[in-house]
Amino acid sequence: MVTQAGFGNHKWAMAVDVDKCTGCQACVLACQVENNIPLNTQDRFERNRSISWIRVERYWEGEFPDIKARFIPIMCQHCENAPCEPVCPVFATYHNAEGMNVQVYNRCVGTRYCANGCPYIVRFFNYWEPVWPESLRNHLNPDVTIRSRGIMEKCSFCVHRVRRGVRKAASESRPLEDGEIQTACQEACPTSALNFGDINDPNSRVSQMKKDDRYYTLMPQLGTSPNVFYLAKVDEDREIALTGAESEGGDGH
Amino acid sequence: MKLTRREFLALSGKATAGAVIFAACGIPERELIVQSPVELPEDLVRGEDAWFATVNPDGRNSDGLIVRVMQGRAKKVAGNVDFPVNMGKHSVRDDVALQLLYHPDRLAGPLSRRTHGGQLAQTSWTQAESVLAAATNTSRMTVVTNPLRGHLGWVASRFAEVRGGRYITFDPVEQGVLHGSIKKIFDADVLPEFDIANAHTVLSFGADWLSSWVSPVRHSVQYGKFRSAETRGYMIHGESRMSMTAAAADMWLPIRPGREGDVALAIANVVIDEGLASAAEITAFTSALPAGILNAYRPQDVAARSGVSAEKIVKAGRRFGSSRPSVAFGGGSAGAHVHGTFALSAIYALNTLVGAVGSTGGVKLNPAPAVEGLSGSATGASFAAWEQELAQWRAGNIDTVIIRGVDLAHGMPNSVDVIDALQSVPNVIVFGTVMDDTMAEATLVLPEKSYLEDWGTDIPEPGPGYAVVGIQQPVVGPTISADEVSLIADARGFGDELLRLAGNDIGASSMQQLVEQTTNGLFNRGGSTASVSAPNSNLFRKGVLQRGGWWDTRATGPSRSFSFPNFIRGKTEAEFSGTSGLGQGIDLTLVPFVSNNLLDGRLSAAPWAQQVPDPMSSAAWATWAEINKEDAKSIEVSEGDILFIKSTSGEIEAIAYPHPGVPRGVIGVPIGYGKIEGGRWAEGRGENVLKIISDKKDEETGALAWAATSVRIQKTGRRLKLPKFEGTVEAFPIEPGVPVLVVAPGETAHEAEAANEAEYRKLFTNDETRREIGRDSIGDRISESESQE
Amino acid sequence: MASLISVIKERNKTTPTWLKILIPILGLGGLGVVAVLAALAAFVVTGWLGQPVPILGFDQTFEQPINFPHTVHAGTGQLVDASGNARLNQDLMPLEALGLDCTFCHRTVTTQANAGVPPVAQCAFCHQAIGPESSVPLTQLRQNAGITGNEPLPINWRRVTRMPDHVRFVHEPHIRFLTANPASIGNATADVNSQQAVKPALTCSTCHGDVAAMAQVEQVEPLKMGQCVDCHRANNAPTDCAACHQ
Structure with missing residues (x-):
């Protein structure tokens, strides 16, 4: 891998502790605000075309009254071996030296091949021109491009925040501290389920979390080796469910 | 003809295909107004990208915020890492402040009408202020606000006082029962802090404390620590619908509405019977209760009444009694009954039984506010008090009402005809940012500054167990409209207007001055040795503004022993309104719940609040009704059917969302929708469940029993697609552990994956399931992952 | 040649009259199509280059709401009026330009993305x-x-110097680099060939030209991606797309 001049030897990763996620949606809106994602109008919901770079999926498990709702935040997994990258005919999406899957909006011609290729369904297509009433444009983030109709977009790992953090450390001639760069979702997450950091730094929080027994990645069988990883949900009832399943001959679920 | 490159590209983009790619993306903002019109020192020095600390007094508890301001425009709201309540985190409710600030339908200037029937017409501030001065020069006046914890509430009440009028607060989802019970059990005027982070067992009832109850951001921060502590905390939550909090719980007790107190006492019985509490603790708990009264709450009996199995109650009781420190709290729908004070008192009394009062991981009492004159506690006046107040209005005894921060016309149930009451008052003066239902009945509508534009103080309730004063400062000045000829809102502060009207009677001329007085007061009382240290009061004030507030970790609440009175008297059984004469259909208990995003409707003007999916149903933009799947089947309802929800007080329509996490006999409907006015995104959207709540009240506090309404459900025969996020992306619950892997304590993810796979393989080798799944590719996947191992 | 004529003659014999009329018309039309295509191609090419055709009078400068003379504030030497006469003050003494440092007004240029207007x-x-x-x-x-x-x-104020769209330009690291590496400064308005670090104001000319000499500020460099990348390559700066496109 070519090391990238100027930005240091970082590799960014996100660790998600599923055990802490309450499904409160703070990350969803924080991401939307930070990244100038257009308003998801009712019409967009009804057509299943709402855009949400990070989403909280909710799964039901079991039956009433022992039903459980499981939440999991899912965003672009920034795969090392990303299925979306080779299919792009115009190289609008590529992997950079810092472990990020980058979407270059001005290259994108909107073939949507990448969205078809993505097993995590975290890429969103702009079916409409994004519009804001004039006064609401005041709060748009000047650091992030507005994507127009016909452009693919997805979680960028808040690359503009990463750049800002690296730049700040460089201008102050000091090494980057762990936790100094926060993505918008992580900054909001009240339970600290989301953690962002440099996996190349063995002392970083994400590196520590990667060693946790509960470490897993989504769909490892696909071999995408994501830079987003998860820590499993802990549930005391699980043991009971499993042993129950054993004794009943395997139809417990 | 001179063309700039940009204009040229825009033209060629329209003219030819070749240049279309250049028109692909827009510039993020109108970047040419380069200077903030507000004169803040940081603006002058740095020019751009400034970060200001303030607090959000309009959400639930006060969240300390850091607002990113560029060129005089607020760009992003983030939590203030220093602020002890939310500790750097924020919620959906904080983010939407930006949209309320820059709302395209913000009131641009004052509006007035001569009589109640007339049209609202634009007027000038000079005109409006003379009307305001004339109308408020009377003692036949009532000032109405939302519950305000800081100086704004003090100014409102002082203003009413100096004029000889009345000050009354309104909260549609009343917390009066909560405050009453806290007073009763802990003898405390302000809500205590629950030390969730250090507890090993949390037992909660009714309160959706991770989403919307009391101090959700703080609770969530603590929940994160509770989960990652060395001893992973165990959480038991009793609520009659599966809320976000219930979903987070390790054990959810789906209690029938109105039985939360019974279950709490059954748990007390378990703790006592199994010897999990010391003799002293048992004495402390039972001393005031008549002997033998707890026998009416044996787990078996309560199981029959509450719908929760006795095994679960016993398990919960054992855990609560043995895995200490434990803390118990409750609120929300658990207290919104005619016997609400009994139910919440029973819940809070449990803390005595496990020695949780005043201890780490338990209930920590908060000190009295550090600012003299402020109450530090704010709750809406009881519904009973409001009924009396509205009777006064209707009787013509009131000439002027000033309303700020509440939408009376939206929040009051049909049983009190609030519109009629408003129309009986000659001068209805409403302050606000965006048109609401109450303004539609006003004679004078005055545009108010958003909290990001105004000065103020806010004392968090509950505090973190020690004294905190949040300071709210204007982070942006008035915003110039797009055409650059005027302001998007020629707004003024509510507090400033009242202080101006009162002249010298209140003892301050502006909110800014009150903030200065506050910081000076803190400095003079030795506050400069706490979170901000400074040699003089001027530097101290600057330091406090920079940090977003002041706090002193040494100024903790009282640690005294006390005993509570007998709370098992008066009503101990729930009562629900009737449903006779409401036509066909099934009868369910209505459990309204405060929306995670809109709260009680105060944020519904913001499209962000409208479009963020509800955590449980993922619905947005519409009123949905969470109904049990079996109940739905019994009246042949599926998702998307529009239901009539009828009570004796009226009817609403809602889109059915059959929900596996709703017990039978219950229907959950979100509060906050159904504004008639409220800007382009809120008006006419959804239906207002508050309207159909019956007029039942808590016996002791007179608070509205908003969870004590029975409703009859009918199909309207119409259908509508429920706008929701669910289904936008394909979900993959194709095999156990995907994508949410669940492990037992001590189990590794690897072991869990292997166990899941073994189990799944059994499923798969069963011919019948294979036929059901009908996908051979899954078989391939199994062999693939096998080869990886 | 003879054979060609014979072919045409032959054709004239066999071609129906309507076709004889249509061919010249189509031929003219074809010319028209070629002309349109050529114009289109020119438009596309210029569009690709990102600059309007010069005849449209491309001029990257604006009338500002207040006519701010950089010559007076940032320039040096005696001031002259439009007719070349020295400008005098109330005491009839010649006026000197102020020679202010760029960062006196554009204060955030060394710390922020935007240079900042005071x-x-x-x-x-x-x-x-x-x-x-x-x-x-x-x-x-x-x-x-x-x-x-x-x-x-x-x-x-109207912005004069613009990057192409979708680019996030940040002043701070550029100033940081150029002040430390004066050899990389282009368009130098002063002698900056030393190896020692220079004042930030001396680096501005690299992209902005000699603003102190402009009565009305104009953009002097096209600031296209090629220009950025050339400089980034030459100075071992990042060329990752996401370095600028965010």
Whole structure:
């Protein structure tokens, strides 16, 4: 891998502790605000075309009254071996030296091949021109491009925040501290389920979390080796469910 | 003809295909107004990208915020890492402040009408202020606000006082029962802090404390620590619908509405019977209760009444009694009954039984506010008090009402005809940012500054167990409209207007001055040795503004022993309104719940609040009704059917969302929708469940029993697609552990994956399931992952 | 040649009359199509280059709400008026340009993304005393600053120097690099060939040209991606797309 001049030897990763996620949606809106994602109008919901770079999926498990709702935040997994990258005919999406899957909006011609290729369904297509009433444009983030109709977009790992953090450390001639760069979702997450950091730094929080027994990645069988990883949900009832399943001959679920 | 490159590209983009790619993306903002019109020192020095600390007094508890301001425009709201309540985190409710600030339908200037029937017409501030001065020069006046914890509430009440009028607060989802019970059990005027982070067992009832109850951001921060502590905390939550909090719980007790107190006492019985509490603790708990009264709450009996199995109650009781420190709290729908004070008192009394009062991981009492004159506690006046107040209005005894921060016309149930009451008052003066239902009945509508534009103080309730004063400062000045000829809102502060009207009677001329007085007061009382240290009061004030507030970790609440009175008297059984004469259909208990995003409707003007999916149903933009799947089947309802929800007080329509996490006999409907006015995104959207709540009240506090309404459900025969996020992306619950892997304590993810796979393989080798799944590719996947191992 | 004529003759014999009329018309039409295509191609090519055809009068400069002379504030030497005569002050002494450092007004250039335009209050700090009352731009400035008693209003300056769209340019690291590596400074307005670090103001000319000499500021460099990338490559700066496109 070519090391990238100027930005240091970082590799960014996100660790998600599923055990802490309450499904409160703070990350969803924080991401939307930070990244100038257009308003998801009712019409967009009804057509299943709402855009949400990070989403909280909710799964039901079991039956009433022992039903459980499981939440999991899912965003672009920034795969090392990303299925979306080779299919792009115009190289609008590529992997950079810092472990990020980058979407270059001005290259994108909107073939949507990448969205078809993505097993995590975290890429969103702009079916409409994004519009804001004039006064609401005041709060748009000047650091992030507005994507127009016909452009693919997805979680960028808040690359503009990463750049800002690296730049700040460089201008102050000091090494980057762990936790100094926060993505918008992580900054909001009240339970600290989301953690962002440099996996190349063995002392970083994400590196520590990667060693946790509960470490897993989504769909490892696909071999995408994501830079987003998860820590499993802990549930005391699980043991009971499993042993129950054993004794009943395997139809417990 | 001179063309700039940009204009040229825009033209060629329209003219030819070749240049279309250049028109692909827009510039993020109108970047040419380069200077903030507000004169803040940081603006002058740095020019751009400034970060200001303030607090959000309009959400639930006060969240300390850091607002990113560029060129005089607020760009992003983030939590203030220093602020002890939310500790750097924020919620959906904080983010939407930006949209309320820059709302395209913000009131641009004052509006007035001569009589109640007339049209609202634009007027000038000079005109409006003379009307305001004339109308408020009377003692036949009532000032109405939302519950305000800081100086704004003090100014409102002082203003009413100096004029000889009345000050009354309104909260549609009343917390009066909560405050009453806290007073009763802990003898405390302000809500205590629950030390969730250090507890090993949390037992909660009714309160959706991770989403919307009391101090959700703080609770969530603590929940994160509770989960990652060395001893992973165990959480038991009793609520009659599966809320976000219930979903987070390790054990959810789906209690029938109105039985939360019974279950709490059954748990007390378990703790006592199994010897999990010391003799002293048992004495402390039972001393005031008549002997033998707890026998009416044996787990078996309560199981029959509450719908929760006795095994679960016993398990919960054992855990609560043995895995200490434990803390118990409750609120929300658990207290919104005619016997609400009994139910919440029973819940809070449990803390005595496990020695949780005043201890780490338990209930920590908060000190009295550090600012003299402020109450530090704010709750809406009881519904009973409001009924009396509205009777006064209707009787013509009131000439002027000033309303700020509440939408009376939206929040009051049909049983009190609030519109009629408003129309009986000659001068209805409403302050606000965006048109609401109450303004539609006003004679004078005055545009108010958003909290990001105004000065103020806010004392968090509950505090973190020690004294905190949040300071709210204007982070942006008035915003110039797009055409650059005027302001998007020629707004003024509510507090400033009242202080101006009162002249010298209140003892301050502006909110800014009150903030200065506050910081000076803190400095003079030795506050400069706490979170901000400074040699003089001027530097101290600057330091406090920079940090977003002041706090002193040494100024903790009282640690005294006390005993509570007998709370098992008066009503101990729930009562629900009737449903006779409401036509066909099934009868369910209505459990309204405060929306995670809109709260009680105060944020519904913001499209962000409208479009963020509800955590449980993922619905947005519409009123949905969470109904049990079996109940739905019994009246042949599926998702998307529009239901009539009828009570004796009226009817609403809602889109059915059959929900596996709703017990039978219950229907959950979100509060906050159904504004008639409220800007382009809120008006006419959804239906207002508050309207159909019956007029039942808590016996002791007179608070509205908003969870004590029975409703009859009918199909309207119409259908509508429920706008929701669910289904936008394909979900993959194709095999156990995907994508949410669940492990037992001590189990590794690897072991869990292997166990899941073994189990799944059994499923798969069963011919019948294979036929059901009908996908051979899954078989391939199994062999693939096998080869990886 | 003879054979060609014979072919045409042959054709004339066999071609129906309607076709004989149609061919020249189509031929003309074809020319038209070629002309349109050529114009289109020219448009596309110029579009690709990102610059309008020069005949349209491309000019990357604007009339500003207040005519701010950089020559007076940032320039050096004696000031002259339009006709070349030395400008005099009230005491009939020749006026000298101020020679202010760029960062005196563009204060955030070394710390932030944008160089920053000073608030009106900063202009007014000097101009509430300095400058004749008769001056039109200064009267306008004093009004905006609220000195004359009216509500203060920001000045809506128009941006002159623009990057192409979708680019996030940040001044701070560029100034940081160029001050430390003066050899990389282009368009130098002063002798910066030393190896020692220079003042930030000396680096501005690399992209902005000699602003101090401009009565009305204009963009001197196209600032296209090629230019950026050339410089980034030459100086071992990042060329990752996401370095600038965010």
